[in-house]
Amino acid sequence: MSGLLDPDERLVAIRTPGQALDWPGAVEVRASPFSLSQQWRVPAALLRSHDSLYHSPYYLMPYFPGVPTLLTVYDVIPLRFPEHSTARARLLFRLTTKLALHASEHVIAISEATKQDYVRFFGVPPERITAIPLAASDRFRPRPLEEVESLRRKYGLPDRFFLYLGSNKPHKNLVRLVEAWARVASDEVALVVAGAWIPRYPEPKQAAERLGVPVRWLGPVPEDDLPALYSAAEAFVFPSLYEGFGLPVLEAMACGVPVACSNTSSLPEVAGDAALYFDPESVDSISEALRRLLLDTELRVTLRGWGLERAREFSWDQTAEKTLEVYRSVL
DSSP: OGGGOOTTOOOOOEEOTTOOOOOTTOEEOSOOTTSTTHHHHHHHHHHHHTOSOEEESSSSSOSSOSSOEEEEEOOOHHHHOGGGSOHHHHHHHHHHHHHHHHHOSEEEESSHHHHHHHHHHHOOOGGGEEEOOOOOOTTOSOOOHHHHHHHHHHHTOOSSEEEEESOOOGGGOHHHHHHHHHHHOOSSOEEEEESOOOTTOOHHHHHHHHHTOOEEEEEOOOGGGHHHHHHHOSEEEEOOSOOSSOHHHHHHHHTTOOEEEESSTTHHHHHTTSSEEEOTTOHHHHHHHHHHHHHOHHHHHHHHHHHHHHHTTOOHHHHHHHHHHHHHHHO
16 A cells, blocks of 8 residues: 555554564554553554554454544444354444444445445444455466366365355355255265364254265365465355355456355345355255356356456455545545
């Protein structure tokens, strides 16, 4: 963003000691976002630096920062899915988020869907929230064949597979994905599930065992391997019930992979007309989308082209420019 600043503007980053942050003139503060001490140490650092605006990228922040403040918000998962969190966790989320919103002159939401959630659940006036989309890293692009084949050998992946990448949290809806796959699975194409695995949510694996469906569970995959993993897939499937933005969908499209995803929350904002949509609460709808992708080569080719075009509409430069506009409007 520094290249976008006017001569009389400067952007200073706050970091904790030892944090890997390549930023000239970064200010060190001995307080993490999860410590009580940030409540006085960050405002003190802002005062010493004579800063005019504070941008907190998280709702755990100083609630009396002493300068005009901007807050970025991502989702309201504890409130949308209360059955998957404790009453204490929901209370803390609601309380700390209200404090952060009260401390902020303006709010950035990562999607229009998230903006509407904060209007609905917290009563924030719509004019106080600006939706600014995220983007896929430049690393996510179609990878060369030799890189893809090396990745395939590394993980022992088959020639043809459908990919899901994400956690196994309940709102990710993996049980229905497994149930849908059971209806269309063939010996020629595998289902590969990659991403962080949380042991307290074993239901997807249990469903696969109950239905006798072979699923490859890769677990966490290093960031450097993700572009080749996307590129190796025949299609990417994302059945999530709710996403603040849904970055994996955009990453898959940027890698030239046809995408089928849920028609809910922010996902239509991200994928536009470039994805095959389904109702994530309907196993019938998910399985029909999977079947179409499996059988229709022309559809996969079309979605690949549309996805590449759609991904090019998002960039971090654009995100930075829009964020800087909000900075200036707040000041």
